[in-house]
Amino acid sequence: MRDKRRYVLVETSSRIEDDEKTFSYNLYRELIRCIGESDYHKVNPRMMKIVDDTSFVIKSDLKGTGNLILALSFIKRLNNKETAFYTIKSSGTIRALLKAKSSKG
Amino acid sequence: MNFYDIVSETCQFDEQFAKRIGFKKIFVINKDVRAVGNNTKSDDDLDRCIAFGMDKNQLLSLVKRGAPAVSITDFYIDRKLMEAIKENKAILLIPMSAITSLYGIERSRTIYKVGKLYTHARKMGIDVCFASMAKDPLHMNSAIQLLELAKLIGAEEKYARHSMSEITKAVVE
Numbered sequence: 001m002r003d004k005r006r007y008v009l010v011e012t013s014s015r016i017e018d019d020e021k022t023f024s025y026n027l028y029r030e031l032i033r034c035i036g037e038s039d040y041h042k043v044n045p046r047m048m049k050i051v052d053d054t055s056f057v058i059k060s061d062l063k064g065t066g067n068l069i070l071a072l073s074f075i076k077r078l079n080n081k082e083t084a085f086y087t088i089k090s091s092g093t094i095r096a097l098l099k100a101k102s103s104k105g
Numbered sequence: 106m107n108f109y110d111i112v113s114e115t116c117q118f119d120e121q122f123a124k125r126i127g128f129k130k131i132f133v134i135n136k137d138v139r140a141v142g143n144n145t146k147s148d149d150d151l152d153r154c155i156a157f158g159m160d161k162n163q164l165l166s167l168v169k170r171g172a173p174a175v176s177i178t179d180f181y182i183d184r185k186l187m188e189a190i191k192e193n194k195a196i197l198l199i200p201m202s203a204i205t206s207l208y209g210i211e212r213s214r215t216i217y218k219v220g221k222l223y224t225h226a227r228k229m230g231i232d233v234c235f236a237s238m239a240k241d242p243l244h245m246n247s248a249i250q251l252l253e254l255a256k257l258i259g260a261e262e263k264y265a266r267h268s269m270s271e272i273t274k275a276v277v278e
Contacts, residue, residue: 013242064251073205073250074212075143076243086126086247 034071127248200238
């Protein structure tokens with residue numbers, strides 16, 4: 001059976017300077033700290049796309065989207081650098097998010 | 106639905122950023138709405154202001170003098186103060202950056218205290234306003250994040266949406 005998922009467009013307060021793999025690894029590490037090991041599998045976050053130097057799209061299971069959004073609001077530091085994450089929009093498709101991103105600028 | 110937020114006067118941001126993170130307008134303390142606390146004189150005008158503080162007697166006196174919104178910064182429930190807030194139809198403001206700016210066990214304790222305060226206030230029929238009250242952009246939240254934080258402390262989504270639009274606007278206007 002296909003899992004129901006949700007894509008979330010996130011803006012960062014500082015530039016994403018690491019490559020996608022390093023950035024994702026650091027973000028997952030912070031997410032597991034905020035969400036907790038027992039609930040992390042319900043969120044099942046996966047980095048989908050780094051859109052530009054201050055925004056990216058992350059995927060989560062539908063039931064865990066709320067937890068993902070909360071965890072992103074708790075993270076204020078990534079790889080020893082002050083960074084805030086602002087959830088701009090969530091959608092069922094990446095295309096809708098990118099469309100919203102291009103219209104909001 | 107149009108969402109509004111309130112931030113501290115030290116928080117620097119631009120209008121485009123406010124729109125991008127989902128707010129129609131972000132109000133700034135001491136620009137759009139005044140903050141009053143321990144240094145308030147007895148003859149000060151308390152129209153369009155938010156009373157801040159931990160001293161319950163001070164807050165009680167400000168509410169009785171007509172302060173339209175109150176923020177209890179230590180989140181402890183004082184029955185006399187809560188009764189006064191209800192009688193004067195004041196709004197209880199919950200600063201969400203108090204949750205997002207802490208870490209670990211301190212954050213967990215604050216979530217518990219804020220949750221208790223929120224539940225108590227709603228049971229008494231007091232209107233609650235959720236605002237980030239961020240001191241800098243690092244502690245600001247998008248509208249979606251503020252909504253999830255409100256749900257975390259026990260608010261229903263419908264009420265949280267109403268609070269972030271109508272009640273926040275009422276605090277300022």
